[in-house]
Amino acid sequence: MESQVLMDASSSSRGARENKDEDYWRYQPLLKAALRGDWDSAKGFFDQDPDALTAHITDAKQTALHLAISSGRSIEFVEKLVDLMPPEALALRASQGRTALHIAALYGNTKAAVILVEKHPTSLYIRSYDQNQLPLHFAANGGHKDTLLYLLSVTEDDPVSKPFAYPSGALLLYQAVDSEFYGSSARTNPPAEHYIALDLVGRHPELGTSKLVDDKHALKTMARKASAFPSSIRLNRWQRLIYSYVPVENYADQDHNRSDIENPVNSSQVIAQKHSWARILGTNFPNSVSRKLQAMLWKVLELLVPHIKHVQKQKLMHFQAIQLVKSLCEKIGSSNDSEVYELICYVILTATRYGIHEVVEEVVESFPQAIWYVDNDGYNIFGLAVIYRCENVFNLIYQMSGHKQDMMFVVDKNWNTMLHLAGRLAPFDKLNLVPGAALQMQRELQWFKEVENLVTPGYKEYQNEGNEFPSMVFTKEHKKLVEEGEKWMKDTANSCTIAAALIATIAFAAVITVPGGTNGTNGVPVFSKANAFIVFIVSDAISLFTSTMSLLMFLSILTSRYAEGDFLYVLPKRLIIGLVTLFMSITTMILAFSSTLYLVFGNNKEWILIPVAALACLPITSFMFLQFPLLVDLISSTYGPGIFGKKSDRFFF
Known part of the structure; x- marks a missing residue:
């Protein structure tokens, strides 16, 4: 931090330095004391030179107060320095017209901001020279939420400075959205009475329709914030379960002038709770009692499982983002x-390009004609969804009426x-979401077949400007991916073939040389009547048959012709069967070996089974961790519900 502040302190031009009328270098001891938070050294300097309290001690016209706040080393230094300074001195400006409060907001020094506002409240309404910004704007642009919430709580809608009127309010709204401050949690300390972007739009509706000189707009920013919406998150099974149940704060109790925010759970189908808490907690409970029980339950769970708070924070942000988009669309409409x-x-x-179907749905809800909009290349939202492989947006076509044929x-x-668009290779970032070249192919x-099922039959033989059919485009674009998929399949099959053969x-x-040997007179195994021997024989037989089956599957993969269509079902199916049978053969082989250990060395002592079983679990568990994720991906991608289809009952158009 100190090095950064020193860079800021020397950032003015050489020409300005040559024309300076003060020798800033004589303030070097004070500058170092301010940066380090050394009050004793600074106080000694002030005693010798009282004018140093308000003097510009750098060529960027920074005072000791500016530097102490930006360094953030000692809040006591700032407090004592402010006590010595007259109130009007707190309005002194550094370069670009920044006061001490601007610096506190820029660096997120909330404690310093409190001290400054208490002594000089009018600092809240002093604007800088760069873009005419208030301290509010610096906190929002710097991404300092606590500082921004404090400044919002003490900044009044002054009729002279007009902090929330256009263009100041529009800039603040844009900066808040850009910093992802859609709303604040009621758990903030001190409790937040302002909810930033949502509150700004609710209290000042005109900001929702205002755009800045450089064509910036809050709704435009939201259209690029994929991480702010549920469609962008990747959760495992347990996280999805927590996400579906975890409650979020109810904003209906706050004064946002929004009649549509009555229940955050029901306000968006995307983050809707899948089960009724009233049914879980008992239908005889009043709503107030049920809510209290829910709150108590989640507080306990948050203490036991801290990760729940992270999932709840995600869900709350998603809810706030959707409500903000809804509110902005209403104001613009x-x-x-x-x-x-x-x-x-x-x-x-x-x-659409970012795959944010929530924004697309809310826009179409307020502006139904927007569904027909096309870009400069003539692509509508579904054409762009195919090009950028945004299945969340493409699936909206299943929520449409007969208009989907026109789309x-x-x-x-x-x-x-x-169909030509579906034949193009997916963008690199979308392709890498799927593991392995074979699964990517x-x-x-799957994309090509899905679009083929939706277009009219004549489009399948439609030639583009280069006289190419859709299938020709697909083959040309995916030639390298087919080669990579073939290599991936063969490498996987080769590795597994060695294991299956062994x-x-x-x-x-093991069947020929049974444990304990055979009776010399009739050739019957010595342990033939032992239960462990039966386990050994059955396990060994299953291991032999499944490993042979696995070996045949992997050999069939190695000798496959590797046509494009084989990657859809044929090759993944063979790989699934091969991996499943290989896992079964490993498991039964370990079981057969464990049975042999017990027969030969156990001496009918059952406690021997405990360490044997524990050791037997090691290779099985290792295989599960190393290969099971691939097997799950294969089964899910080949036989799962798929990524296409109707995902919501909400009517789209």
């Missing part, structure tokens, strides 16, 4: 701005149809 078309067109097309009639300036085939060899040899 109620205005008579002639530039609404351009704004909404940008928002819906941008949200599939896309022909761009190069005469590419929707399978996902690409297991088959061991299992076959």
Whole structure:
């Protein structure tokens, strides 16, 4: 921090330094004391030179107070220095017209901001020279939520400075959204009475329709904030379970001038709770009692499982983001701005590229005609969803009425149809969401087949400007991916073939040389009547048969022709069977070996089974951790519900 402040302190131009009328270098001891929070040294300097309290001690016109606040080393230093300074001295400006409160907001020094505001409240309304910004703007732009919440709580809607009027309010709203301050938690300390972006739009509706000189707008920013919406998160099974149940604060109790926020759970189908807490806790409980029981239950769970708080924070942010988009769309829809078309067109097309179906749905809810908007290349939202492989947006077509047929009639300036677009290779970032080149190729085939089922039959043989059919485009674009998928499949099969062959060899040899040997007179195994021997024989037989089956599956993969269509079902199915049978052969081989250990060395002592079973679990568990995720991905991608289909009952258009 100290080095950063020193860089800021020397950031002015050389020309300004040459023309200075003060020797800033004589203040070096004071500068170092301010940066280090050394009050004793600073106090000695002030005793010798009282003018140093308000003097500019750097060529960036910073005072000792500016430097002490920006360093953040000692709040006691700031407090004692403010006590010595007259109130009007707190309005002294550094370069770019920044006061001490601007610096406190910029660096997120909330304690210093409290001290400054208490002594000089009018500092809240002093604007800097750069973009005419208040301390509020510096806190919002710097991403310091606690500082911003404090400044919001003490900043009044002054009729002279007009902090929340256009353009100041529009800039604050944009900065809050850009810093992802959609709302604040009621758990903040001190309790927050302001909810930043949601509250700004609720209290000042005109800000929802205002855009800045450089064409920035809060809704445009939301169209790029994929991380703020549920569709962007990747949760495991337990996290999804927690997410579906965990409650969020009810904003209906706050004064936002929003009649539509009655229940955060029901306000969006995306983050809707899947089960009724009233049924879980008992239908005879009054609503107030049920809510209290819920709150108590989640407080206990948060103490036991701290990760729950993280999931709840995510869900709360998602709820706030959806409500903010809804509110902005309503405000824009109620205005008579002639530039609404351009704004909404940008928002819906941008949200589609980022795969934010929540924004697309809310925009279409307020502006149904937006569904027909196209970009400069002639692509509508579903064409863009296919190009950028945004299945969340593409699945909205299943929530449409008969208009979905019209939405599939896309022909761009190069005469590419929707099926040609599906034939293109997916963007690199989307392709890497699927592990392994073979599964990536399978996902690409699934996209192509899904679009093929939705377009009219004539589009399947439609030629583009280059006289290419959709299938030709697919083959050309995916040639390298097919080669990578073939290599991935063969490498996997080769590795597993060696393991399967070894297991088959061991299992076959174990049957010939049974534990304990055979009776010399009739050739019957010595332990033939022991229960452990029966376990050994059955396990060894299963291990031999399954390893042989696995070996055949992997050999069939190695000798496959590797056509494009084989990656859809044929090759993944063979790999699934091979991995499952290999896992079974390993498990039964370990079981057969454990039975042999017990027969030969156990001496009918049952406690021997405990260490044997514990050791037997090690290779099985290792295989589960190393190969089971791949097996799950294969089964889910090949036989799972898929990524396409109707995901919500909400009517789209």
